[in-house]
Amino acid sequence: MPDLPDPIVYAIPGFVLLVAAEIFWSSRSQRVSFEPRDTATSLMMGLGNTVSGILFGFVGLAWFAFVAQFAVFDIGWVWWAWIVCFIADDFIYYWSHRAAHRVRWFWAEHVVHHSSQHYNLSTALRQPWTYVFTLKFIWFGTWLVLLGIPIGMVAFVSALNLIYQFWIHTEAIGRMPRWFEAVMNTPSHHRVHHATNPRYLDRNYAGVFIVWDRMFGTFEAERDDEPCRYGVVRNLGTFNPVRVAFHEWLAMIGDVARARSFGDAVGFVLRPPGWTPDASRETTDMIKARWSAQSAAQSDPQTPTGDDNPASAPAAPAE
Template sequence: MAITDIMLSVLENSGLLPLWNLMAPWLALDERQLIFMVATPVFIAITAWEYLKLRHDPMLMDTHEAIRNFALGAGYQITEALFAGIIAFPVYALFYHYRLMDLELNWVSGFLTFLGVDFCFYWMHRASHRIRWFWAAHVVHHSSERMNFSTAMRQNATNIFNGGWMFYLPLALIGFNPVWIGVAYALSLVYQFFIHTTLVRQLPSWVELVFNTPSHHRVHHGRNPDYIDRNYGGTLIIWDRLFGTFTPEDAHNPPEYGITRPVYSNNLIVLWTHEYRDMFRDMAHPGALKSRLQHLWRPPEWERSDESSE
């Protein structure tokens, strides 16, 4: 008898087989991680090519920061690999168990999965800028004052604990297989790696109209007053055009990259946690509990008035 058969027999006798059937798909190899593993050598090669072109311009490239960006990305990948199966996958499995319809994978459902994931990404990304709890994790991605391919790798190891993955749960409840959702999400992130660059200027007008491009994403990373909290799209820019958050890049107003409250630290832990520290420090200031808790869901720039802190 195979080991798996013995395991299933034990689970059946203990009454835990239904739970195993619910969880088994998520305990296997995570397809998202597999995509990232395959893509990482490509990312490194493209980054090296860009580095050779930009290494003499400290405004565009810093060797130590580029290495640090990959270290930040590695921390993100490690916590995702270790904890996604414990935190996120059971919830997706539960929602999919109670799905409203059964969808077979074909070209139509595949396209709808891509479209749904990109739509959810827009709102997750928008929330990551306008809700401080989510911004506390996302801020590390914006804290570099340079825009290059290594910046795409600059991610927060706390993302899995932060809960941004919950924005995609409605897709599983509708009936989209969470494996498809994960694959579409991973492919979107692969695409987004390539829009973190200053080497590509404007693409053909029809591409700029429909897709997120390096030009659009440079705006997103700008801290210029006209550029802050604009162009949230993942693969597509149509959501920004539909919901009024689109701003084109202005050649007379080049983006100044970074955040409005810079954090100059080389410490990975500080880069990952500084906004959490500031948020909880603001919550600790005297005031009514309700007003103190508002720091969790208010925009990052929100401050309590004298009245709300009494």
Template sequence: MNVQELVITWATPAFFALIALELLVARWQRRPAYRLNDAINSLGLGVMSQIAGVFGKLLTIGIYAWCARHLALLRLPADSVWVWLFALLAYDFCYYWLHRAGHEVNVLWAAHVVHHQSERYNLTTALRQTSSGALLGWLFYLPLALLGVPVEVFAVVALIDLLYQFWVHTEVVGRLGWFDRVFCSPSNHRAHHAVNDRYLDRNYGGILIVWDRLFGTFVEEDDADPPVYGTRSPLRSWNPLWANLEVYWATAKDMWHARRWRDKLLVWIKPPGWRPADVAARFPKPEFDIGRAIYDPPIPRALSVYCLGQFVLLLAMSVHFLGVATGAPLATALAYGAYLVAALWVLGALMEGRRWAAWVEALRVLGTALVPALAGRWFAVAHLAPAYAVAIPAVFGASALALLWLAWRPAAPVGAGQVAG
């Protein structure tokens, strides 16, 4: 497990403690901050991002390390405080331009859009991250490698920048005076996530908001125009795979339908929402409606509780995955990651009320119960300890029984699966 994975793993309890605190404060403020289905979807996308990160280290760290070793113009010492301060400032500057490009270049938006899809704004939104950002994002940090920032310094300041941004994803913290003028703050970042005309594509700073003030992308939150969250082409799904693929797929379709070769390229590098005139005419899309209803398909409350329980189990498995994946054979790590992603996909379908999802989920939990019971092993664990050899089949066997009970019980009124109303 590398430094980033280790810190994220140990920071996870703190994240959930802060989420619980935010939930309590939101209830006290009578603010509808959370919905269970949305929170599970956001956290599940964060899990997928961590899984993808295990296999994307070659792009995120490997290429940087090679460039720092072979192409650096300087050799900066890793034991200098000034190097660390410079690296953090320079990283935040590069992050500003990556973040800005993620809103101005469609192929980069296709990765970044995941972070903006939630129609709620809370601390789980902070953990809602892309699984494909490593494909091109590394390009924006190469200047640090060329300037000689050591790879270990780069890895740590990247983590600091990332962890800082967790707390700004909340509505329960108001304006902070002078702090809002210098740093990325909850108020500044609420404006960034909004789809209102006045806020669109503003406030890109990670730690410092001064970059936005310098380059003309700053906007102040206005109480007379409360932020409306989400994207202008709403996802309207709890499918984590589709969340990561929707813009890539829409862009690929526009590229296919475009008549001019020039337009087939431009659909990827133009700003999000741009479409060739001939494609827009033949395949029109509905106009953006800022007053649209929030996506919230109703399901029985008992099924919401089941999904929450299974998601908690998947979180525990994900922590285990991060602990063993780097030392496991590649095939085993891929299989374990695929199992977790498939489980999150099925949970999303259950929360959408898909009828087929109950059958697929039944196969998943039965398989999860039977394999450890019969084989005495689990992914990357050749011999399960007796306690786990009993606990895993028991828990997932009980899950299968609960699912059967949900399928056969008399119909009950459906609820919205809300955590906070």
């Protein structure tokens, strides 16, 4: 087994230099801005994510070592396995990321990455601290190891996947060449993913290859007539990294504690963010449906909007 380095460790100096370059560039452009406390929060979340990985990474490694005993094939370190592993890892990333937006248990962790109202390279480093607690590595990380791909190879290509995603967190780049936009995830596609405009909600989950979104019906192109508004549906009123890291977990625990039945409690954990038994908050599906109805009504005034009883509904949840 080759002794592979952690690519992210080697990429960190590059991340720092590129963030600094984008800050300098922002002072000369009208397209990007950095707010110091927002930048500080994003970078502290990134540092905390690294510390969390050092402290709890052994849990995932132990699980993968356990699963590897039951691998179906012994693929080993053959050259083509790298290609298979990279593509398959990105495919799994798509579904993992989609689940992170559609299941509150996973969203409680992933919301951290979306919690900035800015979209710049520092946002790429705004990462959660609680990855291991979601047990995502079990639900989504198991499959390649179970297939027989070496753990080191899986870890290496996963790191490459994350490194690729760094550069797409920017408004400094408009659009890439058409062929590239068709196949690869790009700043334009990922801006849509980070936007809270109803049209853009829950779209473009891809990591490296945007083709997964095109295949599974979650692709949305960025429109020049609808600039992205970044953040979460209910933006955070704090820059405190601890509050950023744990706010959705606490909200979810509170909802479960107040649940009136076991089914409701399970719903608060496993249903989409914003779900409540009485629909008193809004999920992204509800927001999109309301937006679609309103858009249709504006284009055809005789179409009912489906927005008959707004008075009975309080505001949306934290996210």
